[in-house]
Amino acid sequence: MTVAVRYFLDRRRSSVWWVLGMAAILLLSVAFYPAFKEQTSFEDFFKDLPEGAQALFGAGGEISLTSPAGYIHSQIFTQVFPLALLIFGIGLGARAIAGAEGDGTLELLLANPVTRTRVAAERFVATAVMVIGLGAIMSVLLLAFSAPFELLEAVSIPYLFGACAAATSLALLHTSIAFAVGAAAGGRARALSASTAVAVAGYILFGIVSSNVLPAARFITPWWWYLSRNIVAEGFPLESVLVPVGLSLVLGVLGIWRFRLRDLH
Amino acid sequence: MSRRARPVRRRRTLASAVIDTRGLTKFFGPVHAVEGLDLEVRRGEVFGYLGPNGAGKTTTIRLLLDFIRPTAGEARVLGGSGADPEVRRRIGYLPGDLKLDARYTSDELFSFYGALRGNVDRSYRDELVERFELDPTRKIGELSSGNRRKVGIVQAFLHKPELLVLDEPTSGLDPLLQREFQQLVHERATDGATVFLSSHVLHEVDEMADRVAILRKGRLVKLASIHQLRQQARQHIDLHFEGKANAEPFARVPEVIEAHARGNSVHLVVEGSVERVLRTAARLHAHRIVSPEADLEDVFLAFYQDDEL
Numbered sequence: 001m002t003v004a005v006r007y008f009l010d011r012r013r014s015s016v017w018w019v020l021g022m023a024a025i026l027l028l029s030v031a032f033y034p035a036f037k038e039q040t041s042f043e044d045f046f047k048d049l050p051e052g053a054q055a056l057f058g059a060g061g062e063i064s065l066t067s068p069a070g071y072i073h074s075q076i077f078t079q080v081f082p083l084a085l086l087i088f089g090i091g092l093g094a095r096a097i098a099g100a101e102g103d104g105t106l107e108l109l110l111a112n113p114v115t116r117t118r119v120a121a122e123r124f125v126a127t128a129v130m131v132i133g134l135g136a137i138m139s140v141l142l143l144a145f146s147a148p149f150e151l152l153e154a155v156s157i158p159y160l161f162g163a164c165a166a167a168t169s170l171a172l173l174h175t176s177i178a179f180a181v182g183a184a185a186g187g188r189a190r191a192l193s194a195s196t197a198v199a200v201a202g203y204i205l206f207g208i209v210s211s212n213v214l215p216a217a218r219f220i221t222p223w224w225w226y227l228s229r230n231i232v233a234e235g236f237p238l239e240s241v242l243v244p245v246g247l248s249l250v251l252g253v254l255g256i257w258r259f260r261l262r263d264l265h
Numbered sequence: 266m267s268r269r270a271r272p273v274r275r276r277r278t279l280a281s282a283v284i285d286t287r288g289l290t291k292f293f294g295p296v297h298a299v300e301g302l303d304l305e306v307r308r309g310e311v312f313g314y315l316g317p318n319g320a321g322k323t324t325t326i327r328l329l330l331d332f333i334r335p336t337a338g339e340a341r342v343l344g345g346s347g348a349d350p351e352v353r354r355r356i357g358y359l360p361g362d363l364k365l366d367a368r369y370t371s372d373e374l375f376s377f378y379g380a381l382r383g384n385v386d387r388s389y390r391d392e393l394v395e396r397f398e399l400d401p402t403r404k405i406g407e408l409s410s411g412n413r414r415k416v417g418i419v420q421a422f423l424h425k426p427e428l429l430v431l432d433e434p435t436s437g438l439d440p441l442l443q444r445e446f447q448q449l450v451h452e453r454a455t456d457g458a459t460v461f462l463s464s465h466v467l468h469e470v471d472e473m474a475d476r477v478a479i480l481r482k483g484r485l486v487k488l489a490s491i492h493q494l495r496q497q498a499r500q501h502i503d504l505h506f507e508g509k510a511n512a513e514p515f516a517r518v519p520e521v522i523e524a525h526a527r528g529n530s531v532h533l534v535v536e537g538s539v540e541r542v543l544r545t546a547a548r549l550h551a552h553r554i555v556s557p558e559a560d561l562e563d564v565f566l567a568f569y570q571d572d573e574l
Binding site for chain 1: 333358
C-alpha cells in the first residue's frame, strides 16, 4: 500500500484544513437552531412553495421544519453536509489520476516498478477512504455540536448516523464518477465537469420527480435515494447506502480497467 | 536479406539486446510520431539517441516505458515489456520534461521511490545527494530548475539500474554539473549498465556515447558509431595565396562541396579525401593552409537537413 499511504501523506495538510472548515460550518449551522425554532414564518414560507421546490430544500412532508429532525434534515443534510462532501470528493476523485497525469507527476511514478492497476487501485482506495473519513469525522462533529443546541431532543442517534452515511455514500458516488472519468479518459477538467454535471442534473431531476412529474424517473437520480425521505425522522433505508456504494465500486473498477488500456497524456 | 534468414538473426541478437524494437510505430491521429523504427541497443553500451525537437525521441522513450502503446510493431526492454514492474525495477528514467511533486522534499521523493523499487542502497543515495550538492530537506517546489533537474538525475540513478533511459539529461545544468553527470554516466557504464541517452544536440552525447542513432521526422536516418561519424565529418579548409585567390579550380574537384574566394583566400568544405584539393592547392602555389578540427556538429546537422537522407 505504499502508493496509497504516500497519497494520504500528500493530502494530509489540505485534509486538516477541510476538517477545520467543516467543524466551523457545522457549528455555525447548528448554532442557529435555538433562535430558528421559535420562527414559524419559515414554515409558512416553505408551505407556499411547489412540492418539488420544497423537496429541494428538505421541507414538506409531515415533519415540522422547526423540530430538531426537520431542522437537521433541511439545514444540514440538504445543504452543507452533502455539498461539502461532494466538493471534497469530486476534487479528490478528479485529482487521483487525471490531476496527477495533467501535472506530469503520474508518469514518473509509473516509471517505478508498479503496475498501472496498482497505482490506480491504491489511489482509488485512498480517495474513497478520505471521503468516508471526512464523512465520519463530520458525523461525529455534528453529533457533538448538536447536543448543546437542543438538536438531539427526540432524535434517534442511529438514524442521524444513517443520514450521515447516506450523504457520504452520495458523495462517494460522485467521487467515483470523477475518478472513473479521469482514469478512463484523462483530463482533470473533464473529470470535474462530468461529475459536477451528474450531481447538478441529479439534483434538478430530484426536484422534478418530487413534484410527481415523471415519477418513473425517480430511481435514476442519486438524490432520490438519499433525500426522498427525512432519514433522521423516518428511519434509514439501507439502499441509500448500498446502491451508491455498489455503483462506486463498479465505476472504480471500470475506470481502472480503461486506464490500463489507454495512452497516458 | 531473405525473409527466411531474418528470424534466425533476430534470435541470436535478442539475448544481448537491452532495447529491441521492431517496426515500432506510433501515430497520434494524423501525426506520424515514430514510424517503422528498428533499434537495437546492446548491453553495456552508451547509446546516443539524437534528433531535432519533434523528431520522435520522447515518443520512442514513452513507448519503451509503456506510457503509450504502439500503433504497430513492438518494443522489448531488458528482454521483457516496459509494462512489467520487474522490468521497470531495473530501469532508471529521467524525463525530458521533468515534473516533480512540489510538496515533496527530495528526501521524501527518494524514500518513496526507494520503497517502491525496494533495492536502494542508502549509502549510494547519500553519495549521489552529496555529489550533486542537494539539500534533501528542502521542498522541491522551492528549488531552482537546475536543482530540480539534479533531483531528477539522482532519482534515476538511485537504485543502480541496469538500464538508464535519460531524456535530454543535461539541459538546464551548468557546465560543472554536466561534467559531474558525464562522470556518473561513465561510472555506471563501466559497471556494465546500458545507457540510452536522448538529445537534440550532439555535443551533449558525443563524449559519452559509443553509438548514435539519428532520428528525423519519426524515422531512423543514421545509425553509426561516433568514430564512423567523425570519419564522415566534412572538413573546412582555408587556403591563402600571395595574390588574389580564385575558387574556380577548387570547385571542379569532386570532393569539394563548397568553394568561396574572398580576397587572398579560398574557403573550402570537403567531404572525403583532401588529396586532390592539396594537389590543386600546390599547383596554384598556396602558401598557407588552415583547417579547424572536423566538426561533428556539421555531420549531424546534415542529417537534420538533407532530405534525400
